[in-house]
Amino acid sequence: MTQEEMVRKIILERLKAMAPNVKIALGSKGEFLDRDALMKEVQNSTQVGKKIVEIQMRYLRALKEGIV
Amino acid sequence: MKTLFVRPSHDDVVSYLYFYSKELVEESRKRNFETLNKEKKDATQKIISDIILKNEPAFIMFNGHGSPNIICGHNDGFIIIKGNNHGLLKNKIVYSLSCSSAAGIGKAVADKNTAFIGYTDEFALGMDVDCQASIHRDKRARLFLEPSNLLVKSLLKGNSAVEAVEKAKRMMKENISRLRTEHSDDAKDYLPFLFNNYLILEVLGEKNARLQA
Secondary structure, X not given: OOHHHHHHHHHHHHHHOOOOOEEEEEOOOOOOEOXXXXXXXXXXXXXXXXXXXXXXXXXXXXXXXXXX | OEEEEEEOOXXXXXXXXXXXXHHHHHHHHHOOOEEEEEEHHHOOHHHHXXXXXXHOOOEEEEEOOEEOOEEEOHHHOEEEEOOOOHXXXXXXXXXXXXXXXXXXXXXXXXXXXXXXXXXXXXOEEEEEHHHXXXXXXXXXXHHXXXXXXXXXXXXXXXXXXXXXXXXXHHHHHHHHHHHHHOOOOOHXXXXXXXXHHHHHEEEEEOOOOOOOO
16 A cells, blocks of 8 residues: 555545534635535545645644644 | 725625625725725626726735735736736735735735735635625634734734734734644544645835825
């Protein structure tokens, strides 16, 4: 498994654990995405999916470094 | 002194921005700015360009989708295009609540007479499905949009561009801290996205620019 695949797997697990009432809008999609739609974007490595991975990783790094 | 608010409302996401920015239009009027509000189908390139050229507003707020090179309006029609008409934003304070526009348009217009406040990457907006029918009750969306409103209120109050951004960032941090200590199931899920908005909000150009009614 490549590092990219590993990271994607970690983020998918995080998204899977999301509460069902949460929706997120990101980028120029004019709609809010629920847990399943967010996961689909990541699984398909779309532009939105890649951005979700980037955002989640930024946060995890910040947590690790004690920034948040 | 004039202010201009550009507020499309053609999809779910910009409808949230439209709703939240209503109080900013009112605040601007209350503070005696000559307030121009172009919303919904009036948020087009033709109408906005004409208004800017004719009225030279000192402050412009854009709501809408975007990219480094484009700020969109009604039905995602292009309003500002880098390399085409971004010069319309010169000599003003501009706040663009749209994805990534600070990374391209912001950099292109920023100078000693222009302050561009915006996001260098994709702005995220969270919402609570249980409140979908009534935006005003959505406490989760409020966490994302209240700092943005504070930023504009701060500018209208006469604070400098950099002070307004600092205030908004402080509120974002407070919202992040509040979510981290909350026990509800969904709190943790919004955190990465709120934190990202905090990281990507920037002021470019004349950071000490300020408005006077």
